[in-house]
Amino acid sequence: MDKATQTMIENLHKNTGKTLAQWIDIVKAQNFAKHGEIVKYLKEQHKFTHGFANLVAHKAKETDAGSVKNQDDLITKQYKGKEHFKPIYDKLISEIQSFGNDIEIAPKNAYVSLRRKKQFATLNPATKNRFEIGINLKGQEPKGKLEPEKPNAMCSHKMNLTNIKDIDKEVIDWIKTAYENAG
Known part of the structure; x- marks a missing residue:
């Protein structure tokens, strides 16, 4: 994992009191089909910035560069x-x-x-x-x-x-x- 992503994950925990894994569980429980639905939910319901919402959405859907083999x-x-x-x-x-x-x-x-x-x-x-x-x-x-x-x-x-x-x-x-x- 690159340093920038690691720093964002650490700041997510500091800023929200929840770990990335906890946020992933929260959004997976909502059964969102699309990345944009997760981002919207986190921004509207939990006052996330776009960057943090995007990070959680990518990790939850395993569509970020770190989750892809190739x-x-x-x-x-x-x-x-x-x-x-x-x-x-x-x-x-x-x-x-x-x-x-x-x-x-x-x-x-x-x-x-x-x-x-x-x-x-x-x-x-x-x-x-x-x-x-x-x-x-x-x-x-x-x-x-x-x-x-x-x-x-x-x-x-x-x-x-x-x-x-x-x-x-x-x-x-x-x-x-x-x-x-x-x-």
Whole structure:
């Protein structure tokens, strides 16, 4: 288990008085079918932040990178039916890895988390028509391709792409700024 996840698990216990295992038991007792239902429940009924709710949901559904034996399977699954977005992912990963050798690429069930000391971006083939880059740039005014994200989302901003030509200097510069801020 990576250090960031371990720290989150420890903070979950400190902040709520319950262990991750206890929270997993609580959400499993609710018989939720979907990840989003667990997140909504924890945020609305137990006042979780999105990050903690997402952690518990992933662990309860065993869809986090730590629960999967082969992380490549998660990426393959993300692009099923959205294969036309895989070149966008590949190009972004190639560019992002040039920022430094301290980047953790952590595939999840529906997206890939990019972390340094903390998460700085997510890569997500959101729909068949939209590839979404989540960016953590708290306090940054949205401008250009950088749009605000919903309140309490895991990222503060997002950028939407539709094809590989949308990856330009602006997109890479925003991701690099988030990377630098996460160090």
